[in-house]
Amino acid sequence: MTELPARRLLLVHAHPDDESINNGATMAKYTAEGAHVTLVTCTLGERGEVIPPELRHLTGPALGAHRRGELDAALAALGVTDGRLLGGAGRYGDSGMTGLADNDDPGCFWQADVDEAAGRLAEVILEVRPQVVVTYDDNGGYGHPDHVQAHRVTMRAVDLAAERGHRIAKVYWNRVPRTVAEAAFARLQDELAALPFDKSAALDDVPGVVDDERITTTIDGSAHGAAKAAAMRAHATQIEVAEPYFALSNELAQPLFTTEYYELVRGTGQRGETDLFAGVEEAS
Numbered sequence: 001m002t003e004l005p006a007r008r009l010l011l012v013h014a015h016p017d018d019e020s021i022n023n024g025a026t027m028a029k030y031t032a033e034g035a036h037v038t039l040v041t042c043t044l045g046e047r048g049e050v051i052p053p054e055l056r057h058l059t060g061p062a063l064g065a066h067r068r069g070e071l072d073a074a075l076a077a078l079g080v081t082d083g084r085l086l087g088g089a090g091r092y093g094d095s096g097m098t099g100l101a102d103n104d105d106p107g108c109f110w111q112a113d114v115d116e117a118a119g120r121l122a123e124v125i126l127e128v129r130p131q132v133v134v135t136y137d138d139n140g141g142y143g144h145p146d147h148v149q150a151h152r153v154t155m156r157a158v159d160l161a162a163e164r165g166h167r168i169a170k171v172y173w174n175r176v177p178r179t180v181a182e183a184a185f186a187r188l189q190d191e192l193a194a195l196p197f198d199k200s201a202a203l204d205d206v207p208g209v210v211d212d213e214r215i216t217t218t219i220d221g222s223a224h225g226a227a228k229a230a231a232m233r234a235h236a237t238q239i240e241v242a243e244p245y246f247a248l249s250n251e252l253a254q255p256l257f258t259t260e261y262y263e264l265v266r267g268t269g270q271r272g273e274t275d276l277f278a279g280v281e282e283a284s
């Protein structure tokens with residue numbers, strides 16, 4: 001294997017678009033600073049609802065293939081060169097929203113054996129040897145089965161990799177501090193009339209919102225806001241962007257955060273960190 005940069009960050013996401021919405025500014029910042037950023041996406045999101053009418057004919061595998069192209073374009077916008085699909089393209093299917101019969105499809109990610117999927121992710125961890133891993137909380141941020149499963153698979157893979165010789169120094173969950181979300185939604189109400197969206201989302205629609213005291217780490221990615229917005233725009237089937245807001249297929253406006261927030265759940269760190277690698281020894 002060729003020599004990788006000293007600082008290595010691995011992020012795990014459920015569908016193409018989740019990486020740009022949750023961590024786009026963080027990914028752009030760290031690639032710009034010379035860190036190696038690896039994104040592992042678990043499904044191609046082929047059950048997603050499509051926004052542009054001219055693309056609504058895309059469903060199932062055709063939508064998955066299209067979204068793979070969107071993901072590639074998003075990663076290019078963020079400067080990320082190491083994007084992978086867990087188990088290879090099409091290994092795990094999109095499970096669809098909670099409660100749908102789609103969740104029972106034996107090929108969907110929700111039905112995957114956690115240990116088996118975690119074993120595949122552990123292989124990536126052992127190859128790249130990241131010091132830092134980022135994923136969702138145990139509710140997947142907002143309860144989507146694929147996001148919950150991505151959480152379970154990631155946490156298990158971190159353990160498997162440790163058993164096999166690579167201990168991850170720090171594991172983070174994606175977060176948004178409640179007061180930040182509240183302030184952003186208050187601004188959104190004032191600006192809604194000027195936006196191309198008719199209605200506002202609710203604070204509960206934002207994944208990972210928690211009380212401020214749980215936030216350990218703040219990444220100011222405002223210098224990379226344009227890259228994040230470009231990456232989100234690349235997911236045109238899923239996202240409509242009108243900075244500093246965006247909407248998903250429900251057409252409800254929500255804030256586009258260029259400062260991104262994290263809760264350190266494994267490893268040691270200090271509240272108020274402004275670097276995911278703070279205190280990490282950059283060993284190989």
Ligand SMILES: [Zn+2]
Pocket residue numbers: 014015018144147
């Ligand atoms: Zn998702």
